[in-house]
Amino acid sequence: MERIISFQDDILTALSKNDKQRFRDIFLNIHPMDQAAIFNALDHLGHEQIKKYLSAKEFSSVFQALDLEHQNDTAKELDDRYIAKMFGYMFADNVADFLEIQDDAYRTKILSLMTDEESTEVEELLNYAEDSAGTIMTKEYIAVDRKDQAGNVLKRLQEEAPDAETIYYLYVVDAQHRLQGVLSLRDLIVAEDSERIESIMQTNYITAGVDEDQEEVAEIIKKYDLIALPIITAQGLLAGIVTVDDVLDVVQIETEEDFGELGTTRGAMDHKLTIFQSAKKRGPWIILLMLFGMITANIIGAFENTLEAVVLLSAFIPLIMDSAGNTGTQALTVAVRNLALGNIGPGSVIKTLWRELGTGFLLGLACSVLLLIIIPLLYPSGDIMLAVIVSLTLIITLSLSAVVGAIIPMVIKKLKIDPAVASGPFITTINDIMGLLIYFTIATTLLSYL
Missing domain, CATH: 1.25.60.10 (MgtE N-terminal domain-like)
Structure with missing residues (x-):
């Protein structure tokens, strides 16, 4: 600066x-x-x-x-x-x-x-x-013939390099412009002037198709530490290249989109939106979540008798809901990230869900032990059974919330939708409903002991 x-x-x-x-x-x-x-x-x-x-x-x-x-x-x-x-x-x-x-x-x-x-x-x-890869690729690359000599290509570089986006890789094509190989600038410089390109080019190269998703292209460049990636058509013709700077732009855009999805604000993050436009983009999700919230209200109403019998149960409703929502959102974030990196495949789904179940259980157990100590101190007039009910609810709820947070983005990806659409508020609302059902079911079952 x-x-x-x-x-x-x-x-x-x-x-x-x-x-x-x-x-x-x-x-x-x-x-x-x-x-x-x-x-x-x-x-x-x-x-x-x-x-x-x-x-x-x-x-x-x-x-x-x-x-x-x-x-x-x-x-x-x-x-x-x-x-x-x-x-x-x-x-x-x-x-x-x-x-x-x-x-x-x-x-x-x-x-x-x-x-x-x-x-x-x-x-x-x-x-x-x-x-797609086609929308982010550049046409400014240097193509050479496999029969050409290294010295001639170096002379060409002096003329064409200023107009190319990158010269660290050169692309060997035939008369129909089919990709035949890739040549690095380093290999070209150290070669003898009379050496043919076909003898120094690499034939084991990485490519992507023009219709391949730009996120997948970014992942390929990251995985193989490439400066540029050749993009080919279905017929094997070299259509262009995607450079690492283009990939950085893609990563930034996709990250912003994922944040928007996670916060149900996709399309509403532009600071130039008018008040009406901003409300229009956020509105559908807010209305949907409000309708889910009505389910939560109906659950509380269905257990009205339990609440009337032990009014103190209502004091722990926010605790149950917040804990369930937070645990689910954490699991969601981890799952979306691992799906984006390709760390979750068909053979690892069960292992992933089992890990989240175990993680949720341990989190619930830790919270429960703490509450068994704190609740009797804060509410000395309350029965110890109240602490047991809340603690037992947290163990079960956090275990299931972690699984829900992990499984929903997997299901959504299976449906060919961006897993980030499994937004934080959506997961939170589902876990709120589940947490309240578990809480009041346990409380109603053990009501006679309160």
Whole structure:
């Protein structure tokens, strides 16, 4: 942050003095992310001055470093032809990401102003299924022929490297553009100039399909510690590559979505939503949970006689409900995480549920021992049997709550739905109902001993 502030002071001084050369000397020698941060900190007049001092090619790196929200705001300040020209210097996947959130008329207009080659690449990316590998891959990679020589390829790199998103891997393709092998830059550099590519390329390589889910692509790159992953069509044609920086973006987006699902706020986390939009997105879950809450109320009403006989039982209802909900949410979080990492498979479901049952039992046992000591001290007028009822309820409830928290996301994933949709509040409500049923059933059974 201090580094950016230092740059910003010098840049603001240069802008205030209309010193174009001084501005360019400083601005063009800092990282694009720092350029974007400084650009965001300026007002409309500052934006206009920066765009006047930079070419479309130079400004493309600034625009590319902005997040989609700020890209959208900045595009409103730019001429359509300038945008199209700027997009010609950007990676196709970044252009596709921006155009994907625009309306059809604007998207069509911008594409029509781009060159045929550029627009074709972007349109191809826009046509892939949402959240697939095809939507996050880039077309800017270096493909080589297996019969070519290492020396010739190195010379090509000098010309083509500036336009490629990464050169650490090169991709060997045939005349039909089918992927034949992968060549690392290190192997290319140490090879003799006369050595053919086919003798130094790797034929045991990892790929993903264009329709594969982007989360699965991220997991492959993480598992094999890849810088880039080739993406192929069903016919084995090289369609593009997904780089590790694209994967980081995917992880961030998916994490935000999962948090939204866990908190039943998916789609409602944008700070720019109006009050009505925010309420509309949160409302369905709140109404559903309210209806489940009515079940809870009916359970309490069904055991009205038990409560009238021992009014003190009502004092422990929040304790039972909170403990059950918290235990279930913990189990849910662990299960969703393990499902995302692929740690829970067909052969480990029983083992996972057994572990959660045992964990819940031990948690319930620990809480119960504590309550057997605390309740008689806090309620000296109460019978020791009250402490027994609450303790026994916790042992059973926490054991089952942990199992419920773990099994629901597994069932949902089996139905091909994101397991994070098994939200915390949903699990909590189910465990509240179960906990109250267990509590009042035990209390009613042992009522004669109170």
